[in-house]
Amino acid sequence: MSGDLKAKVEGWLDVHWDSINNRQVGTAIYDAKTWLAKVVDAGYATPTWPVKWYGLGLSWKEARVIEDAFQARSAKGWGRDRYHLGAITIFKLGSDALKTELLYELLTGPICCLLYSEPGAGSDLAGVRTRAVKDGDGFVVTGQKVWTSNAVEAEYGMLLTRTDMDAAKHQGITFFIFPMKQPGVEVRPINQITGESEFNEVFITEARVSERFIIGEYNQGWKSFQTAIASERLIMGQGITARLGGTAAEKVPALLQLAHKHGVLQDPVLRQDVAQALAYRQLNALNMLRAKGEIMKNGASSLSSLGKLAMSRIQHGEARISAKILGPQVLFNETEDALNANFDGAKAYMNSIGGGTDQIQRNIIAERVLGLPKSMDISRNIPFKDIKSG
Amino acid sequence: MLEFSGEERQAICDTFDRLLSDNANEEALRKLIETESGFDNSLWQKMAELGLTGLMVDPDYDGIGANIQEAEALMEVAGKYLYNGPFISSCVVAPALLQASSNLSMVGPHLKNIASGNSIFAIAGCGQTGDWTQPPTVNAIQNADGWELSGPAHFITHALTASHCLVIANEGGERAAFLVDMNDCLVPAKYQSTDDRTLRLSNITFHGSQALRLESVGEKQIDDALHLALIALAGEQVGGMRAMFKITIQYLNTRFQFGEPIGRFQALKHMAADLLVDVESASTVARIAAQTMASGSGDSELLTYLAAFTCADNFRKVTADAIQLHGGIAYTMEHPAHLYWRRAQTGQWLYASSDKLRDLYLLEMEAKL
Numbered sequence: 001m002s003g004d005l006k007a008k009v010e011g012w013l014d015v016h017w018d019s020i021n022n023r024q025v026g027t028a029i030y031d032a033k034t035w036l037a038k039v040v041d042a043g044y045a046t047p048t049w050p051v052k053w054y055g056l057g058l059s060w061k062e063a064r065v066i067e068d069a070f071q072a073r074s075a076k077g078w079g080r081d082r083y084h085l086g087a088i089t090i091f092k093l094g095s096d097a098l099k100t101e102l103l104y105e106l107l108t109g110p111i112c113c114l115l116y117s118e119p120g121a122g123s124d125l126a127g128v129r130t131r132a133v134k135d136g137d138g139f140v141v142t143g144q145k146v147w148t149s150n151a152v153e154a155e156y157g158m159l160l161t162r163t164d165m166d167a168a169k170h171q172g173i174t175f176f177i178f179p180m181k182q183p184g185v186e187v188r189p190i191n192q193i194t195g196e197s198e199f200n201e202v203f204i205t206e207a208r209v210s211e212r213f214i215i216g217e218y219n220q221g222w223k224s225f226q227t228a229i230a231s232e233r234l235i236m237g238q239g240i241t242a243r244l245g246g247t248a249a250e251k252v253p254a255l256l257q258l259a260h261k262h263g264v265l266q267d268p269v270l271r272q273d274v275a276q277a278l279a280y281r282q283l284n285a286l287n288m289l290r291a292k293g294e295i296m297k298n299g300a301s302s303l304s305s306l307g308k309l310a311m312s313r314i315q316h317g318e319a320r321i322s323a324k325i326l327g328p329q330v331l332f333n334e335t336e337d338a339l340n341a342n343f344d345g346a347k348a349y350m351n352s353i354g355g356g357t358d359q360i361q362r363n364i365i366a367e368r369v370l371g372l373p374k375s376m377d378i379s380r381n382i383p384f385k386d387i388k389s390g
Numbered sequence: 391m392l393e394f395s396g397e398e399r400q401a402i403c404d405t406f407d408r409l410l411s412d413n414a415n416e417e418a419l420r421k422l423i424e425t426e427s428g429f430d431n432s433l434w435q436k437m438a439e440l441g442l443t444g445l446m447v448d449p450d451y452d453g454i455g456a457n458i459q460e461a462e463a464l465m466e467v468a469g470k471y472l473y474n475g476p477f478i479s480s481c482v483v484a485p486a487l488l489q490a491s492s493n494l495s496m497v498g499p500h501l502k503n504i505a506s507g508n509s510i511f512a513i514a515g516c517g518q519t520g521d522w523t524q525p526p527t528v529n530a531i532q533n534a535d536g537w538e539l540s541g542p543a544h545f546i547t548h549a550l551t552a553s554h555c556l557v558i559a560n561e562g563g564e565r566a567a568f569l570v571d572m573n574d575c576l577v578p579a580k581y582q583s584t585d586d587r588t589l590r591l592s593n594i595t596f597h598g599s600q601a602l603r604l605e606s607v608g609e610k611q612i613d614d615a616l617h618l619a620l621i622a623l624a625g626e627q628v629g630g631m632r633a634m635f636k637i638t639i640q641y642l643n644t645r646f647q648f649g650e651p652i653g654r655f656q657a658l659k660h661m662a663a664d665l666l667v668d669v670e671s672a673s674t675v676a677r678i679a680a681q682t683m684a685s686g687s688g689d690s691e692l693l694t695y696l697a698a699f700t701c702a703d704n705f706r707k708v709t710a711d712a713i714q715l716h717g718g719i720a721y722t723m724e725h726p727a728h729l730y731w732r733r734a735q736t737g738q739w740l741y742a743s744s745d746k747l748r749d750l751y752l753l754e755m756e757a758k759l
Contacts (some may be wrong), residue, residue: 252758260759265752272745275752279696283671290674306667313667359656365666366659370639373654 005062009069012042019073034078036108039077044070046081046091047108053091054107056083086112086158089228090177093216101212102177106156113154115145115178115202116225120389123360124195125160126169126222126380127387130204132161132176138210139163141178144203147354151200154180158228159209164219165385169377172384175221175228177213184208193346204263253278255318255325258337262325273321280317284310302369308351308361315348399460403467405440409433410471416726419472423587429551436473438507445486451501453485458618462625462680469629472733474588476510482622484511486615487556487567492606500554500569512552512572514543514594515616521742522616523750528559528596530568530603537568537603539596545740549579549592557601558612565612569603575599586732618708619741621683624676624701627737628669631701631708634730635669638662639713641719661711667705675700685721695751699744706734 016025016038023030024038040054047063049055058066063081070078080087087106090099108111121127130143141161148157157178164172184207189197215222245319255277264270287303287310294301322341324331330338352358366372379387394402413433414422422430437443446461447453454460461482468477484504488497492715503509517527528541539559547554555570572579580591639662652658681698683690709731713720720727738744 078725133657214536237418253755256752256755256759260756265756268749271749271752275748277749277756279700279748282696283675286674286678287671290678303670306670309663309667309670359660360661361654362663365663370666371644372639372659372662373651375654375656375659 005058006065006069007013009044009066011130012044013069013073013075017073017075019075023076032110033108036077039075040104045079046087049091053103062151076127083123084111085114085228086156086177087156089215089224092227093224094177098212098215102156103106109155110153111150112177113148113151113157113180113202115148115157115159117147118144119146123357124377124379126173127389128160128387129161130161132163132174132209134163135208139174139176139206139255141176141184141204141207141209144201146190146199146201148187148200148202149198151180151202154305156379157202158215160221160225162384163221166368166383167219168381169379169384169387170222172219173225174217174218175224176209177215178207179210179213182207193349194343248275253281255321258322259325262337264325270321270324273324277314277317277321279332280310280314283312305361305365305369308355309358309365312352312358315344315351319345319348392455393740394460402442402456402460403463404444404465406437406464406665407470409436409440410467410473414471414473416471416729417586419474419729422474427551428474428581428590429548430475431551434510435507437475438505441505442543443481443507444505445481445489447501447505448483448485448489451498452505453501456683458482458621459677459680459684460478461618461622462676465622466623466629466632466676469626470630470633472588472630472729474590476551478619478622478626479513479547480504480509480511480552483513483615483619484554484556486609486618487604487611490607490611490614491567491604493604496602497604509554510548510552512546512549512555513619514546514549514555514557515741516545516558517542518544520545521746522619523742523746524559526558526565527555530561530566530601531561535600537601538598539568539570539601540598542593542595544593545594546579546594547740548590550581550590550592555594557596559601561603565609567604567607567612568605570596570599570601584736586736588733589736591736594669601738616741617683617691620694620698620747621676621680623737623740624672624679624697627701627705627734628673628676629670630730630733631669632703633710634709634725635665637726638665638715641716641752658715661715665708665711668707672697672701672704692751693755694755698742699747699751702734702737702744702747706731706738709734 018025024035036045043051043054043056044066046054047056047058047066048060050057062175067078086108087103090103090106094102095350101168116125118130120127120129130141130145132139143161151157153199157180159176159178161174162172163174166172184205186203186205188201188203190201191197193198195253215221220371255274259265259274263360265274278306284307288307291301291303291307294303322344326337329335330341333339363375367374413436414430418430434443441454442451442464445456445464447455447457463479481504481742485501488501491497500509504511513523514528515526516524528539528543530537530539539557543557546555551666552572555572557568557570558565575594575596579594581590581592584591627632637651642650642658642662645652675693675697679690679693682693713727713731714726716725718727
């Protein structure tokens with residue numbers, strides 16, 4: 001059965017995908033839109049979905065056969081039922097009418113950006129203040145979103161808005177799929193402390209979104225959002241396990257190379273620091289290998305929730321020790337090593353703040369893994385307009 | 391060596407767990423540490439009946455012939471109860487050294503006696519530094535009757551309980567292993583005043599004690615035996631920290647202040663979450679190090695050192711924070727937390743300091759440069 005499928009997919013790819021030039025057979029350059037349409041039409045983009053929604057009604061195991069065939073030829077467009085958050089969310093929560101209207105366009109376009117966090121709603125995401133006010137058959141949206149990747153390219157964003165100021169925090173939220181290419185949507189890159197600009201602020205001023213583009217129910221957006229975020233966490237988990245092939249034994253860790261190069265491996269204090277830093281990195285890699293095994297066996301592993309905390313300790317620690325290795329020369333961004341040490345020191349916050357701070361992660365671990373009682377949220381059961389902000 | 395499945399290993403552990411639960415629970419431990427020897431021989435004989443004392447003894451000598459993976463798993467159970475019998479010296483290190491000897495007719499009866507519970511072995515591996523990786527402080531000299539040992543040996547566990555002692559001694563500038571009948575020791579061992587009352591430590595100064603040499607046991611075999619001890623100890627520390635952590639989480643859920651369980655306070659939650667990383671990292675590396683050693687693959691030494699200092703340091707960290715998380719109740723002798731915390735300190739120095747082991751790990755890493 002899966003042998004037949006494998007042969008079929010490989011045959012299809014042989015006809016349509018030029019794996020030497022990484023483009024569609026018979027074309028001069030790779031054109032994403034036409035190629036993705038071809039994959040979607042064949043059902044290979046979302047094979048686990050029903051035929052009616054561009055799928056083949058296959059199991060995850062069978063879908064894996066398709067993904068493997070695509071990956072072996074570096075062909076694009078596979079696994080959109082696993083990785084395209086916008087499409088997955090519309091597939092799971094959208095009405096048939098919304099699916100008919102948007103799903104094909106989403107699947108053949110770039111990924112959606114996420115319009116979740118706001119300057120006043122980071123860790124406490126349900127505190128979003130971007131307003132969506134009913135106006136005719138649609139809504140007028142005004143507010144500010146932050147930490148949005150891919151905001152420039154995205155044609156759609158998944159948008160959390162406040163639609164009822166009198167309801168309690170979690171009850172007055174509506175979740176939209178929001179068209180980005182329209183007047184009133186301004187994207188400004190954020191200058192990060194690393195000197196990079198991976199994220200954007202999105203300023204929305206009286207932009208419009210149709211009532212048809214509500215994901216789930218009006219004012220019940222928090223529930224819909226939970227479904228979307230669950231898909232996102234699953235993707236992040238898959239990312240971790242996909243990157244970790246076979247063994248956790250590293251070749252030569254970069255920190256050790258740096259210490260060796262600068263001749264500090266005779267210093268007994270630095271030796272302890274370097275050794276412990278290498279140990280933390282190897283221990284985390286071993287834990288993630290164990291998590292991978294547990295996920296394969298039981299479908300889940302509580303260990304994967306520990307990786308973020310472990311990684312923060314690793315990254316902040318390695319940056320600190322790199323600076324010690326360089327000594328006062330780290331004050332000058334005149335060498336590659338100093339530049340790297342200073343960059344890494346700043347970049348480590350990406351892990352310990354991004355995707356929810358480590359402090360929020362500790363709450364999650366304590367409550368969901370260790371079973372400790374949930375923290376109180378004094379803003380949970382009062383009208384949203386009465387919640388203090390600042 | 392025999393191969394055990396995960397289920398079989400679990401079954402042995404469950405049996406051991408029931409035995410310790412009945413015979414070596416906290417109440418029994420507290421009584422035991424007040425006795426002279428601190429050792430429960432009747433429990434040891436029950437372990438022998440179950441075959442546990444012969445765990446790593448070859449089936450040719452009435453043992454089970456298991457490998458370090460089973461020993462590590464059993465030591466996790468031992469650690470849970472702070473079980474203090476001479477398992478590592480008599481059932482892990484001694485069988486390894488004896489079985490490495492080429493003189494099978496000499497060691498055979500001893501192996502059988504270990505398995506049957508008739509003999510108990512102590513190991514003397516270091517001097518006053520407590521570091522097994524440094525040159526031995528006991529010297530071996532050949533005489534007309536065989537070998538005689540002279541010099542001090544320190545940090546010997548269960549010296550007064552043991553019928554025999556294996557001594558790592560200097561023989562012409564190299565390490566070699568010697569068998570001593572404890573009755574032949576001219577100067578008897580004395581228990582030292584340990585802060586950790588759950589584990590007896592002694593020193594012995596040999597003055598020409600008669601000894602038998604374990605033929606073909608040299609530097610490599612002695613290092614291998616030390617590595618087995620380190621992994622077994624790591625397993626014990628994992629068991630200990632898991633037990634202490636579990637007690638602590640239960641307490642956070644059941645102790646009320648300000649009208650709510652104290653586990654709702656983030657200051658305590660965050661400490662607990664951080665400790666979970668340490669507990670799981672230790673569990674993972676102890677088991678993987680044992681598995682890697684059993685399979686004989688190349689990274690075994692590196693993983694052994696990593697497991698050794700990680701489990702030693704994390705055991706101390708988890709038990710220290712456990713006392714703080716409990717508050718006043720764990721500042722009392724009646725509460726078991728200090729027993730775990732004190733045992734954890736012993737583990738940071740036994741065989742080698744965790745700082746030394748961290749350095750050895752780095753040396754293994756440097757070899758890749």
